[in-house]
Amino acid sequence: MTICSDGPQDLTPLEVDCKSTDTCTWKYSVCMPNASISLYLTSAADPGHLQPLLQNVQKKNGDVLTHDVIFPGPGTYELSWSTVTADAAWANKVELLVNTAVQYLLRKSNASAGSDALNKRGAVMLEVT
Amino acid sequence: MKRAVGLALFIAAGSAQADISCKEGETPVDQLPVAIATGIAGATLTASAPRSTPTETKSGAAAGSAASAHITDGADFPSLLAFAVENGFASENAGATTFNLNLFAIEAFLDPKALDDQYRYEQYQTLRRFGGSVSFGGKGQSFDRDGDGKPDAAETAANSSDIVSWEFTYRFYGSRDRRDPQNFERFFARSAQGNAQLDQLYAPTMLQTSKSLKAMGHDMHSSCVTAEERLKLASDAALVEKYRSVAAAADMVDSAANEILQEIDQGTLWTLYINGVSRKPQFGNDEYGAGIRGGWGGPDRGLTLNAGYRQVQDGPAGPLNRSAIGALQFSQLVMRKNALSKEGMKLSLSARLEKYWDHAPVHGTIAKLNAQLEIPVSDAVTIPLSVTWANHTDLVTGEKDVRGNIGISFNPSELFKPTKL
Numbered sequence: 001m002t003i004c005s006d007g008p009q010d011l012t013p014l015e016v017d018c019k020s021t022d023t024c025t026w027k028y029s030v031c032m033p034n035a036s037i038s039l040y041l042t043s044a045a046d047p048g049h050l051q052p053l054l055q056n057v058q059k060k061n062g063d064v065l066t067h068d069v070i071f072p073g074p075g076t077y078e079l080s081w082s083t084v085t086a087d088a089a090w091a092n093k094v095e096l097l098v099n100t101a102v103q104y105l106l107r108k109s110n111a112s113a114g115s116d117a118l119n120k121r122g123a124v125m126l127e128v129t
Numbered sequence: 130m131k132r133a134v135g136l137a138l139f140i141a142a143g144s145a146q147a148d149i150s151c152k153e154g155e156t157p158v159d160q161l162p163v164a165i166a167t168g169i170a171g172a173t174l175t176a177s178a179p180r181s182t183p184t185e186t187k188s189g190a191a192a193g194s195a196a197s198a199h200i201t202d203g204a205d206f207p208s209l210l211a212f213a214v215e216n217g218f219a220s221e222n223a224g225a226t227t228f229n230l231n232l233f234a235i236e237a238f239l240d241p242k243a244l245d246d247q248y249r250y251e252q253y254q255t256l257r258r259f260g261g262s263v264s265f266g267g268k269g270q271s272f273d274r275d276g277d278g279k280p281d282a283a284e285t286a287a288n289s290s291d292i293v294s295w296e297f298t299y300r301f302y303g304s305r306d307r308r309d310p311q312n313f314e315r316f317f318a319r320s321a322q323g324n325a326q327l328d329q330l331y332a333p334t335m336l337q338t339s340k341s342l343k344a345m346g347h348d349m350h351s352s353c354v355t356a357e358e359r360l361k362l363a364s365d366a367a368l369v370e371k372y373r374s375v376a377a378a379a380d381m382v383d384s385a386a387n388e389i390l391q392e393i394d395q396g397t398l399w400t401l402y403i404n405g406v407s408r409k410p411q412f413g414n415d416e417y418g419a420g421i422r423g424g425w426g427g428p429d430r431g432l433t434l435n436a437g438y439r440q441v442q443d444g445p446a447g448p449l450n451r452s453a454i455g456a457l458q459f460s461q462l463v464m465r466k467n468a469l470s471k472e473g474m475k476l477s478l479s480a481r482l483e484k485y486w487d488h489a490p491v492h493g494t495i496a497k498l499n500a501q502l503e504i505p506v507s508d509a510v511t512i513p514l515s516v517t518w519a520n521h522t523d524l525v526t527g528e529k530d531v532r533g534n535i536g537i538s539f540n541p542s543e544l545f546k547p548t549k550l
Contacts, residue, residue, distance in 0.1 A: 015349040033247045034313040047333040060247035078336035086307045086316035114160040117379035123335035
């Protein structure tokens with residue numbers, strides 16, 4: 001049992017709803033020796049502009065990285081993240097909590113199907129009212 | 130048991146069932162860029178095999194199992210030996226038992242956190258530079274034991290103390306361990322730009338995908354895209370262009386990562402060594418040596434170097450035979466993407482120089498040069514062209530035609546040999 005494998009089952013909606021007054025916490029569990037993690041917020045009003053919330057933050061096995069996302073105002077947003085790791089065996093667990101309730105949970109690892117570069121990324125759309 | 134629990138963390142990382150779970154025919158939204166850009170159905174996507182660190186450059190920690198005996202279960206030698214073999218600290222081959230003296234492996238066994246906790250792992254970087262082994266038993270040397278002028282067959286040691294071989298190594302430069310800071314930081318630095326570019330493409334593409342799916346009436350609680358929705362997305366030329374850009378950037382990130390990892394896995398290493406073999410008289414002479422080994426390479430080339438001093442004690446009261454050996458081998462892939470092979474031909478150059486003092490076996494100085502070109506004529510057949518020069522004719526061995534100090538081998542008959550299918 002690791003911090004990536006424990007907890008409830010994956011919950012992967014395409015969209016999460018929240019109010020601008022809610023506390024929206026992004027949580028990343030690291031299950032690889034070394035990781036460099038980035039987190040971005042993109043507004044649907046300006047999709048070409050990525051606002052970096054965390055950039056190349058280095059974390060190690062067993063670490064949990066959390067970030068409270070502050071929205072500039074109501075609207076549609078995309079929260080996206082990426083991981084860089086030199087390790088062949090890697091795993092992570094990404095959660096999005098709205099007022100401490102898990103609304104999104106996705107586990108990925110080197111055993112995931114598809115492109116490794118895409119598996120080390122993720123995104124969820126947020127409808128903020 | 131403690132060790133098995135500790136290692137479980139990494140084992141789990143490689144085998145966890147982690148994915149957006151979709152029904153057959155559906156595509157996980159995060160794989161849409163590759164699936165639509167390449168026309169691969171979501172259900173047929175498979176995990177891309179990550180490039181793993183070569184076994185010999187791993188931490189060297191021994192593999193344990195939950196059923197392993199504990200070191201305190203039995204203190205007698207057979208029990209300790211069985212324990213060591215079971216836990217990878219010892220191996221048995223050709224009648225010799227070899228014990229691994231890798232200090233970090235021992236530390237990691239006693240305290241698995243030293244292996245699993247990256248913060249602790251980094252603290253033992255210096256310890257991992259030291260290695261070694263000691264072997265007991267095995268086969269002795271073939272020499273004239275009864276004085277008839279003919280060499281007698283080598284005898285196999287009956288007791289573990291009959292033949293004792295040992296080696297200690299110190300890696301004073303370089304590391305091929307991806308968990309060492311200089312390597313993973315180099316990886317992060319080198320891959321930062323490609324990953325940032327992919328991030329810039331990925332976020333707006335996924336946002337556009339989510340918006341398009343929502344507009345189609347997609348169930349937003351699910352990240353699985355039906356075949357019908359996928360067809361609709363694929364009819365949006367602008368979105369397909371974005372998928373192509375993301376898929377191409379993802380491919381470049383994966384390729385660049387493999388290239389950087391290959392550089393790390395073949396990085397420069399310099400190691401000092403001392404070794405020796407102690408034999409009882411009927412098994413041969415005692416030998417001692419010291420030297421330096423080096424190696425570095427890249428995706429298509431490699432260089433290894435070995436230079437050392439060796440002395441052999443000719444019997445308990447006999448004279449010392451001293452020698453120095455220097456060897457160099459370089460290989461390079463040449464003529465890449467030629468008509469015969471995309472990978473090219475492997476050109477190997479090697480040089481060896483041996484200098485004997487005191488009682489030289491036959492020649493006081495031995496010098497040998499060899500060049501070999503492996504010419505691929507098909508996927509299964511390679512014709513080697515080899516040229517060897519030595520400073521004495523009798524040293525030109527392994528070549529088909531020998532003229533003076535030069536030997537050449539080129540055997541096109543390999544072409545007509547049956548190949549395995």
